[in-house]
Amino acid sequence: xxxxxxxxxxxxxxxxxxxxxxxxxxxxxxxxxxxxxxxxxxxxxxxxxxxxxxxxxxxxxxxxxxxxxxxxxxxxxxxxxxxxxxxxxxxxxxxxxxxxxxxxxxxxxxxxxxxxxxxxxxxxxxxxxxxxxxxxxxxxxxxxxxxxxxxxxxxxxxxxxxxxxxxxxxxxxxxxxxxxxxxxxxxxxxxxxxxxxxxxxxxxxxxxxxxxxxxxxxxxxxxxxxxxxxxxxxxxxxxxxxxxxxxxxxxxxxxxxxxxxxxxxxxxxxxxxxxxxxxxxxxxxxxxxxxxxxxxxxxxxxxxxxxxxxxxxxxxxxxxxxxxxxxxxxxxxxxxxxxxxxxxxxxxxxxxxxxxxxxxxxxxxxxxxxxxxxxxxxxxxxxxxxxxxxxxxxxxxxxxxxxxxxxxxxxxxxxxxxxxxxxxxxxxxxxxxxxxxxxxxxxxxxxxxxxxx
Amino acid sequence: xxxxxxxxxxxxxxxxxxxxxxxxxxxxxxxxxxxxxxxxxxxxxxxxxxxxxxxxxxxxxxxxxxxxxxxxxxxxxxxxxxxxxxxxxxxxxxxxxxxxxxxxxxxxxxxxxxxxxxxxxxxxxxxxxxxxxxxxxxxxxxxxxxxxxxxxxxxxxxxxxxxxxxxxxxxxxxxxxxxxxxxxxxxxxxxxxxxxxxxxxxxxxxxxxxxxxxxxxxxxxxxxxxxxxxxxxxxxxxxxxxxxxxxxxxxxxxxxxxxxxxxxxxxxxxxxxxxxxxxxxxxxxxxxxxxxxxxxxxxxxxxxxxxxxxxxxxxxxxxxxxxxxxxxxxxxxxxxxxxxxxxxxxxxxxxxxxxxxxxxxxxxxxxxxxxxxxxxxxxxxxxxxxxxxxxxxxxxxxxxxxxxxxxxxxxxxxxxxxxxxxxxxxxxxxxxxxxxxxxxxxxxxxxxxxxxx
Numbered sequence: 001x002x003x004x005x006x007x008x009x010x011x012x013x014x015x016x017x018x019x020x021x022x023x024x025x026x027x028x029x030x031x032x033x034x035x036x037x038x039x040x041x042x043x044x045x046x047x048x049x050x051x052x053x054x055x056x057x058x059x060x061x062x063x064x065x066x067x068x069x070x071x072x073x074x075x076x077x078x079x080x081x082x083x084x085x086x087x088x089x090x091x092x093x094x095x096x097x098x099x100x101x102x103x104x105x106x107x108x109x110x111x112x113x114x115x116x117x118x119x120x121x122x123x124x125x126x127x128x129x130x131x132x133x134x135x136x137x138x139x140x141x142x143x144x145x146x147x148x149x150x151x152x153x154x155x156x157x158x159x160x161x162x163x164x165x166x167x168x169x170x171x172x173x174x175x176x177x178x179x180x181x182x183x184x185x186x187x188x189x190x191x192x193x194x195x196x197x198x199x200x201x202x203x204x205x206x207x208x209x210x211x212x213x214x215x216x217x218x219x220x221x222x223x224x225x226x227x228x229x230x231x232x233x234x235x236x237x238x239x240x241x242x243x244x245x246x247x248x249x250x251x252x253x254x255x256x257x258x259x260x261x262x263x264x265x266x267x268x269x270x271x272x273x274x275x276x277x278x279x280x281x282x283x284x285x286x287x288x289x290x291x292x293x294x295x296x297x298x299x300x301x302x303x304x305x306x307x308x309x310x311x312x313x314x315x316x317x318x319x320x321x322x323x324x325x326x327x328x329x330x331x332x333x334x335x336x337x338x339x340x341x342x343x344x345x346x347x348x349x350x351x352x353x354x355x356x357x358x359x360x361x362x363x364x365x366x367x368x369x370x371x372x373x374x375x376x377x378x379x380x381x382x383x384x385x386x387x388x389x390x391x392x393x394x395x396x397x398x399x400x401x402x403x404x405x406x407x408x409x410x411x412x413x414x415x416x417x418x419x420x421x422x423x424x425x426x427x428x429x430x431x432x433x434x435x436x437x438x439x440x441x442x443x444x445x446x447x448x449x450x451x452x453x
Numbered sequence: 454x455x456x457x458x459x460x461x462x463x464x465x466x467x468x469x470x471x472x473x474x475x476x477x478x479x480x481x482x483x484x485x486x487x488x489x490x491x492x493x494x495x496x497x498x499x500x501x502x503x504x505x506x507x508x509x510x511x512x513x514x515x516x517x518x519x520x521x522x523x524x525x526x527x528x529x530x531x532x533x534x535x536x537x538x539x540x541x542x543x544x545x546x547x548x549x550x551x552x553x554x555x556x557x558x559x560x561x562x563x564x565x566x567x568x569x570x571x572x573x574x575x576x577x578x579x580x581x582x583x584x585x586x587x588x589x590x591x592x593x594x595x596x597x598x599x600x601x602x603x604x605x606x607x608x609x610x611x612x613x614x615x616x617x618x619x620x621x622x623x624x625x626x627x628x629x630x631x632x633x634x635x636x637x638x639x640x641x642x643x644x645x646x647x648x649x650x651x652x653x654x655x656x657x658x659x660x661x662x663x664x665x666x667x668x669x670x671x672x673x674x675x676x677x678x679x680x681x682x683x684x685x686x687x688x689x690x691x692x693x694x695x696x697x698x699x700x701x702x703x704x705x706x707x708x709x710x711x712x713x714x715x716x717x718x719x720x721x722x723x724x725x726x727x728x729x730x731x732x733x734x735x736x737x738x739x740x741x742x743x744x745x746x747x748x749x750x751x752x753x754x755x756x757x758x759x760x761x762x763x764x765x766x767x768x769x770x771x772x773x774x775x776x777x778x779x780x781x782x783x784x785x786x787x788x789x790x791x792x793x794x795x796x797x798x799x800x801x802x803x804x805x806x807x808x809x810x811x812x813x814x815x816x817x818x819x820x821x822x823x824x825x826x827x828x829x830x831x832x833x834x835x836x837x838x839x840x841x842x843x844x845x846x847x848x849x850x851x852x853x854x855x856x857x858x859x860x861x862x863x864x865x866x867x868x869x870x871x872x873x874x875x876x877x878x879x880x881x882x883x884x885x886x887x888x889x890x891x892x893x894x895x896x897x898x899x900x901x902x903x904x905x906x
Contacts, residue, residue, distance in 0.1 A: 004464050005529035011457050076458035077829050088604075106559065108829035110868070150826050151541075170871035177825050177874045372630050373603050376530050376561035415563070415868040418623035421630045 005087065007246040009080035014072055017064040019237040021272045021344065022230065024063065024279050029347060030318040030452055033305060038449060041315040049215045049223040051127035054120065057231040063276075065234065071119045074151055078107040078114070079238065083246035084410075088374040090394070097397035097404040098252060099390055102243045102270060103377065104411045109174075111380065111412030112266045113144030113226055116235035120224045121148040131155040131221040133214040135185070135207035137164055138334035139171030140380075140412065141226030146180035156180040157221070159187060159210040162202030164334075171416060185210050205310025205325075212313060227263025228308055228317075228342045236269025243407060244273050256286040256393055258408035260385040261298060261356075262335045264289075264342030266411035275353060287354040288393075289345065290385035292364075294432040295328035297321065297341050298349050298356035300439070305449035306340055318452050319346040323442020329432035331361050332420035333381040339442075350452075357389055360431040364388045365424040368414070380412040381420050458540065460699040462533035467525055470517040472690040474725045474797060475683065477516065477732050482800060483771040483905055486758060491902060494768035502668045502676040504580035507573065510684035516729075518687065524572045527604055531560040531567070532691065536699035537863075541827040543847070550850035550857040551705060552843055555696045555723055557864045558830065562627075564865030565719045566597030566679055569688035573677045574601040584608040584674040586667040588638070588660030591617055591787035592624030593833075593865065594679030599633035609633040610674070612640060612663040615655030617787075624869060638663050658763025658778075665766060680716025681761055681770075681795045689722025696860060697726050706736050709846055711861035713838040714742040714751060714809075715788045717795030719864035728806060740807040741846075742798060743838035745817075747885040748781035750774065750794050751802050751809035753892070758902035759793055771905050772799040776895020782885035784814050785873035786834040792895075803905075810842055813884040817841045818877040821867070833865040834873050 022029065031040040043055045050058075057065060067075075086099040104112035124132060132149055135158070136142025142158040149156035158180050165172060165184040172182045185207040186193040192209040199206065215223035225232060247253060257274050259267030271287050278284055291298055301320035308314035310324055321340040322328070328337045340346075348354040368384035370391070371377070379387060386408040397404035414421065423429045475482065484493040496508045503511075510518060520528075539552040557565035577585060585602055588611070589595025595611040602609035611633050618625060618637040625635045636642055638660040639649040645662040652659065668676035678685060700706060710727050712720030724740050731737055744751055754773035761767035763777055774793040775781070781790045793799075801807040821837035823844070824830070832840060839861040850857035867874065876882045 005526075006464065008461055008463070010461070011459065073458075108825075108831065147829060151829065169875060173871040173875040173878065174831065176878050177822055177831055177871075179826055369630055372561075373632055376600060376604065378561065378627065378630055418626040418630075422622060422626040425626065425629050 004085070006082040006084055007249055008082055009242060009245060011076050011080070013245060014075050014079050015067065015238045015241040017066050018234045019241060019273050019276060020060055020063055020065055020234055021276055023061050024276050025347065026351065029343070032315040032317050033449065035312065035316055045315055049212060051123050051129060051222060053123040053127065054231050057234055058229055068119070068122060071122050074118050075238070080242045081106050083243055084375070085250070086375055089371060092370070092374045093391065093394045093398065095394040095398040096401065097394040097406055099394055100247065100405070100407045101410045102239055102407070104239060104266070104409065105377065105413035109144040109147050110415060111140050111144065112236060112239060112269060113141050114147055115238055115269065116226065116232045116265065117144040117148035117224070118151070119235050121145070121152040121154055124222050125152045125154055129220060129222045131157060132224045133157045133159070133211040133221055134224045134226070135159045135204060135211045137161050137204050139164060139168060139175065139416070140335055142180070142182070143171065143174050144226070145224055146175040146178040149180065150178045157214060158182045159185040159207040161185055161204055161207050162199070190214060203310065208309045209311045209313060227265040228340070230344060232265050233268035233272070233342055233344055236265045237272050239266070239269035239409060240271060240273035243270060247407070252405050253283050254285050254407040255404045256288060256406050258288045258290065258386045258389045258406065260336060260382045260411065261289040261291050261341055261345060262338050262382060264345035266409050268342060268345055270407070270409040271354070275348065288389050289349065289354050289356045290389045291356065291358050292331050292333055292336050292385065293358040293360045294331045294434050295322070295337050296358040296434055297339065298346070299358045300434070300436070302443050303346065303350055303452055305452070306446060308340060316449055317343050319343050320349065322439045323446060325445065326439050326442035329434070331432055332417065333364070333385065335382045336385065359385050359388045362424070362429055362431055365421070365429060367391050369424070377410065378414040379410055380414045381417050383409065383411045386410070457538070459535040459537055460702050461535055462695060462698060464529050464533070466698060467528050467532050468520065468691045468694040470519050471687045472694060472726050472729060473513055473516055473518055473687055474729055476514050477729050478800065479804065482796070485768040485770050486902065488765065488769055498768055502665060504576050504582060504675060506576040506580065507684050510687055511682055521572070521575060524575050527571050528691070533695045534559050536696055537828070538703070539828055542824060545823070545827045546844065546847045546851065548847040548851040549854065550847040550859055552847055553700065553858070553860045554863045555692055555860070556830065557692060557719070557862065558866035562597040562600050563868060564593050564597065564833065565689060565692060565722060566594050567600055568691055568722065569679065569685045569718065570597040570601035570677070571604070572688050574598070574605040574607055577675050578605045578607055582673060582675045584610060585677045586610045586612070586664040586674055587677045587679070588612045588657060588664045590614050590657050592621060592628065592869070593788055595633070595635070596624065596627050597679070598677055599628040599631040602633065603631045610667060611635045612638040612660040614638055614657055614660050615652070643667060656763065661762045662764045662766060680718040681793070683797060685718050686721040686725070686795055686797055689718045690725050692719070692722035692862060693724060693726035696723060700860070705858050707738050707860040708857045709739040709741060709859050711741045711743065711839045711842045711859065713789060713835045713864065714744050714794055714798060715791050715835060717798035719862050721795060721798055723860070723862040724807070728801065741842050742802065742807050742809045743842045744809065744811050745784050745786055745789050745838065746811040746813045747784045747887050748775070748790050749811040749887055750792065751799070752811045753887070753889070755896050756799065756803055756905055758905070759899060761793060769902055770796050772796050773802065775892045776899060778898065779892050779895035782887070784885055785870060786817070786838065788835045789838065812838050812841045815877070815882055815884055818874070818882060820844050822877070830863065831867040832863055833867045834870050836862065836864045839863070
């Protein structure tokens with residue numbers, strides 16, 4: 001095994017359970033709150049748009065939750081995903097570090113998103129729901145849900161941010177190839193959309209409100225979210241569980257586990273099984289969450305209650321936030337442009353278990369191109385942040401003469417992001433500036449909420 | 454193993470040799486001829502643009518040729534590729550057939566092309582060559598060679614057909630991400646290009662002549678071709694050898710082996726190991742080569758000597774041809790728009806070992822979308838022809854109540870071809886007409902050459 005490039009598992013080794021970190025967290029996590037009353041939000045607050053099975057997972061205290069057979073059967077289309085030893089990159093960096101990456105780009109949608117899209121579609125269909133609605137920006141999540149709904153025999157309705165709809169027609173084609181109906185948002189399909197009909201580009205906030213409106217107003221339609229919530233992070237733990245088994249085969253234990261963070265699901269997916277092992281007294285590791293310097297939620301945000309969406313429709317969630325109506329500057333890592341982060345990930349940062357780092361756009365693309373030119377795979381702009389951190393760790397290990405074991409999550413390929421590479425190679429990519437003044441203003445507009453520890 | 458979706462091999466099972474079918478062919482294959490003298494072409498005719506190791510492979514009578522360790526090491530980045538059992542498609546078609554597909558889209562370039570790009574770059578580098586030149590239409594081959602040259606530490610110069618360069622900038626970005634220099638053809642870099650400077654769209658013929666001119670005029674630069682030639686087909690036999698081993702694990706033998714044919718390399722890659730086994734007295738199978746009805750070389754072409762390139766610069770090759778200056782109508786399966794086909798494949802069709810079928814564009818996309826909606830993977834337009842044939846075989850098997858074992862080569866994904874899906878889903882795809890009159894005229898323009906048996 002020692003000289004393999006890819007460490008593979010058999011389909012029988014696809015995890016049978018998802019790992020729920022909640023019962024292992026120190027202390028009691030702050031609950032989400034109902035806006036207005038500031039009472040803890042309960043299942044009833046979520047029932048209009050989510051099926052009870054997912055609400056139960058959202059609030060579960062069980063350390064493991066069984067994966068339904070039908071979901072595991074579909075996982076077989078691309079799971080277990082390979083764990084690569086980046087030997088060529090190690091040689092290029094002349095480092096004694098051992099660099100491993102888990103590659104989630106082998107899914108039909110090209111990212112980790114189907115890991116949760118498939119069970120979300122499954123539980124909704126089991127609850128008698130025939131259609132899911134969602135929003136999508138660049139299209140990663142919309143594609144994954146379109147794929148999952150098709151395999152479950154359900155309809156899928158996607159509200160795609162107008163500017164993306166206009167600029168990225170192929171992402172729309174991909175969703176339509178899987179049978180989804182894609183609306184340019186703002187659309188004429190919803191009250192929220194019609195009220196914003198003159199908005200030239202649309203926004204994720206408007207698209208979310210359209211998707212939620214469709215779900216809330218139709219008993220046969222539910223809403224699906226691609227990150228942030230506990231049940232979404234839960235589903236992604238198949239990634240980390242496989243990585244644990246694969247590193248055992250390689251006879252290694254990671255000294256550092258790295259992922260990029262937008263809403264937090266791919267990072268949690270790879271990190272949680274290792275975090276739980278450490279919290280239970282197992283071997284220690286460092287955990288590094290990477291975000292864009294243009295949207296530095298974990299490194300520069302405020303730890304407090306805020307809405308999960310731009311329009312202020314969700315329960316208030318305890319998290320690092322830049323203010324829910326803060327608009328981050330445009331960067332090509334569209335999946336990382338989120339004002340908040342998953343409460344679970346934020347809590348781990350707050351507790352000092354996870355370290356956060358922010359990178360500028362050009363330094364992430366420099367890392368992505370270096371990776372493509374040694375390992376072959378062209379990464380999506382989001383995991384390029386994780387690659388940047390992995391390379392920095394490997395260079396530190398060289399300075400220290402340290403056989404550091406580095407694991408990162410390569411959560412998707414960049415086949416749909418080549419316009420960004422084009423801009424980088426042409427020297428036209430800007431390191432967009434983060435505005436602390438705008439963040440402060442956005443935070444000042446938030447309602448009073450209980451302070452967090 | 455019986456219920457696995459993907460049949461996987463270990464990296465140690467990557468083939469150690471390529472399979473050369475030449476010594477097993479019945480009779481003596483007609484040799485390529487020097488234009489002008491019509492004498493058999495020899496190594497000297499190829500030496501200005503190819504290294505001797507590849508010329509020896511081109512003319513070899515050895516039944517197996519060892520794969521260099523360094524090439525096998527790079528193959529590990531994506532090989533062995535998975536063999537899928539298409540259980541979901543079987544259920545959708547309600548067929549007793551067993552459908553298997555070999556998936557070559559897992560390579561960094563997204564197709565089977567790197568299987569030959571890597572050894573071609575390797576042998577050139579070993580011969581002291583520092584740069585390869587080539588042409589590319591849609592960009593599949595140019596991407597693969599850019600990737601291979603980068604991993605071998607060589608320069609790569611790609612002449613990209615002008616209309617593709619303008620319409621598919623992301624294919625160019627992909628090649629540039631791997632460090633290649635990409636010229637819009639006709640370019641100012643060559644005499645051939647400058648002579649055609651006013652040509653509005655360019656053509657594959659012009660791009661080939663530019664790439665060959667660069668190689669012929671520079672001792673440090675050679676030329677690389679992505680299909681048609683014996684050594685290219687040879688390198689692709691890793692596909693079929695792995696499929697043989699994977700079907701043994703599944704306890705199956707194919708009744709029919711299917712691939713699409715443009716130049717013939719992916720078809721030969723999957724078929725040759727099974728063909729050889731049959732020619733040596735092993736189990737029988739049918740072999741089906743699928744081509745576009747808009748460019749029906751094998752089904753409607755003339756079996757005779759013709760040039761391999763549009764400009765008439767190559768040796769004359771014995772093959773089915775539509776005439777080397779015949780221009781097929783535009784179809785989205787750009788990789789199948791070739792006037793001829795590999796002499797090896799043509800010889801097998803002529804001998805009745807391989808059956809050829811032609812499909813129209815809309816029926817191939819109907820099959821591709823059906824496949825994407827059941828198996829998840831969105832195929833490239835080229836292997837959609839193979840999917841069409843596999844579905845037809847499975848439906849015939851249902852009629853016959855026949856547990857037919859069908860194997861096809863899914864030689865690449867469609868992530869870079871979503872504009873074609875967009876046109877198909879919008880009902881705007883035309884079933885381009887093939888012009889028999891234009892073929893007849895093109896054939897009439899050919900020089901007199903010896904007749905073929």
